[in-house]
Amino acid sequence: MINETTAVPAPASTPRGEPLLSVRNVSKYFPGSHSGLLGRRGTPIKAVDGVSFSVDQGQTLGLVGESGCGKSTTGRVISKLLEPTSGEIRFNGRDIAGLKPREMKSYRSEIQMIFQDPFSSLNPRHTIGTIVGAPFRIQGVKTEHGIKAEVQSMMERVGLNPEHYNRYPHEFSGGQRQRIGIARALSLRPKLIVCDEPVSALDVSVQAQVVNLLEDLQSEFGVAFVFIAHDLSVVRHIADRVAVMYLGKIMEIADRDTLYSEPLHPYTHALMSAVPVPDPRKERRRERILLTGDLPSPSNPPTGCVFHTRCQKFREELTDVQKNRCRTEVPVVTENAPGHEVYCHFPAPRAGLTDLLKTGAAT
Numbered sequence: 001m002i003n004e005t006t007a008v009p010a011p012a013s014t015p016r017g018e019p020l021l022s023v024r025n026v027s028k029y030f031p032g033s034h035s036g037l038l039g040r041r042g043t044p045i046k047a048v049d050g051v052s053f054s055v056d057q058g059q060t061l062g063l064v065g066e067s068g069c070g071k072s073t074t075g076r077v078i079s080k081l082l083e084p085t086s087g088e089i090r091f092n093g094r095d096i097a098g099l100k101p102r103e104m105k106s107y108r109s110e111i112q113m114i115f116q117d118p119f120s121s122l123n124p125r126h127t128i129g130t131i132v133g134a135p136f137r138i139q140g141v142k143t144e145h146g147i148k149a150e151v152q153s154m155m156e157r158v159g160l161n162p163e164h165y166n167r168y169p170h171e172f173s174g175g176q177r178q179r180i181g182i183a184r185a186l187s188l189r190p191k192l193i194v195c196d197e198p199v200s201a202l203d204v205s206v207q208a209q210v211v212n213l214l215e216d217l218q219s220e221f222g223v224a225f226v227f228i229a230h231d232l233s234v235v236r237h238i239a240d241r242v243a244v245m246y247l248g249k250i251m252e253i254a255d256r257d258t259l260y261s262e263p264l265h266p267y268t269h270a271l272m273s274a275v276p277v278p279d280p281r282k283e284r285r286r287e288r289i290l291l292t293g294d295l296p297s298p299s300n301p302p303t304g305c306v307f308h309t310r311c312q313k314f315r316e317e318l319t320d321v322q323k324n325r326c327r328t329e330v331p332v333v334t335e336n337a338p339g340h341e342v343y344c345h346f347p348a349p350r351a352g353l354t355d356l357l358k359t360g361a362a363t
Contacts, residue, residue, distance in 0.1 A: 018093055019054040020224050021078065021192055026051050026087030026097070027248075028070075028077050032299055045299045047073040049248040050087070055241075057191065058218065060225040062239030062256070064232055064271065068295050070248040071228045072116075075194040078226065079113050080104050091192070109139050112185035116197040118177035122169040128155070128180055129165040135187045154183045158213060175206035179213070186217060194226045199234060211238050232275050236260055236353070241339075244268050247306045248298055254340035264336055264347035266313045272353050304328045305345065313346065322346060 027049050032042025048070045055061045063071045076082040078089055080096065089097040096107060115121035122131055132151045136143065143150040152162035158179040169177055178198060185193050195214070199207040215238060218225065229235050235242055236256060243253040244267060252265040263269055270289040277283045291310045296302055308314045308326040318326065322345070331343040 018090075020057045020059075020092065021055040021226075022088070022090040023054065023078055024052050024088040024090070026074075026077060026089060027085045028073055028082060029085045043299045045297075046248050046301060047298055048077060048084075049298075049301075051245075051248070051250055053243050053250065053253055055192065055224050055226060058222045058224055059240045060218065060227055060238055062235035062242040063226060063228045063245060064230060064235050064242060065245035066230060066271075066295065068247075068298075069245040070298070071245050072196050073248075074245070075113070075196050075226060075228050079111050079194045080107070081113065105139075109135065109141075109188040110191045111194070112188075112190040112192070113194045113196065114178075114181050114185050114198045117201055118174055118181055119169060121181055122177060124169055127166050127168055128160075128172075131169075131180060132183045132187055135184065139188060141188060151183075151187070154187055155180075158183045158186075158217070159209075174202050175210060178202060178210055182210075182213065182217070186221065186223070189221055190223060192224045192226070194228070196228045197230070198227075200229065200231070207234065214238065232260075232271055232353070244271065247296060247301055249306055250341075250343060251307065252340075252342045252344075254337075258337070258340050260353045262349045262351075264340070264342045264349055265344050266311045267307050269350045270312070272350075275353055277353075302327075305331050305343075313348075318346065 028047050029044040030047055032044050051070075051074055053061060063074060065071050073082065077084050080089075080099070084097050087097060088095050091107065091111065096104065099107070129148060129151055132154060133147045135141070136147045136150065148165065152165055155165070156162050160176060160179055160183065164171075169180065172180065181198075198214070199210050202210060211234060214225065217223065225238070227235060227238055239256050241253065241255050242259045244251045244259075244265065246267050251267045252259065252263065259268065260272070263272055266289075270291050273287065273289040277286065289312055291312075292315075293310050296306070296309060302309045304325070304327045305311075308323075311326070314323060314326055325345055329345065331345050333341050333343055334347060335341050336347065
């Protein structure tokens, strides 16, 4: 087991009544490409634009949206793999947004990340023992029975054979490589793990195994997850709360049961309508909401509500006066019920997935 007396000093425990992670108005802009004879920078790319949410100890927040919405960038910003352009990231009661890399070192044992591609995230020249044991060596953590024993114990806990300690990543399947990444992330018992689409690159049969493993490990270690995914059926299985992102902004956030039973934002309605239903009769009868056009460029987002250019409600239901408001005014957050926040001028409930999925699991 880890010897706490010789470990790197950990951040203090979370102040009572405060969430483990609190993100407030966080933005991440990337410089635009050079253009013109003078090589001037173009318009910055607003990958994340004013995002706010919180995560409690031991809770899972699902972060969903289509490709290019900024959810992976959000995960990298809150784990400080990318520096935020602006905003506040409070972890354990302290704002870590402005901390320098050296100041962040003690927090690295508390905030870890599981990456989407289980192969490219592992060094092919290192053995599994070296990979999973790296956090102990980097943080200078001593263990009671040595690093090898601790690594083998963690390998066994995630479903890997401890005898494969000296094998290399290419000798494992995709699901096994993702388990290696999970073992590495959990090795120092962090309080928060950002899971960046950890099952999207895996076979469907393996996805359920990895999701169930993450749930078991969460129960055992009390770790909180920010679970990034585009598959709403997977998020429904693992998340306690769900935040829906579009073009760098949060559209809607609520607890899982509320969001999946009565979504309010037109974008959430469209995402829900695309999730396959295991009952063929219901699948044939259900209404599909098709988003028109392509995702706008984050360097030149639409004015007002960023979703209005693809919104079915905007096209088919609103008056000209209401449409003008969507074009010109940025929606402010509306709390429809405690904990259910939506960024829309004209939110309206719509039947969700809960009733449709009662006949079976979508995962």
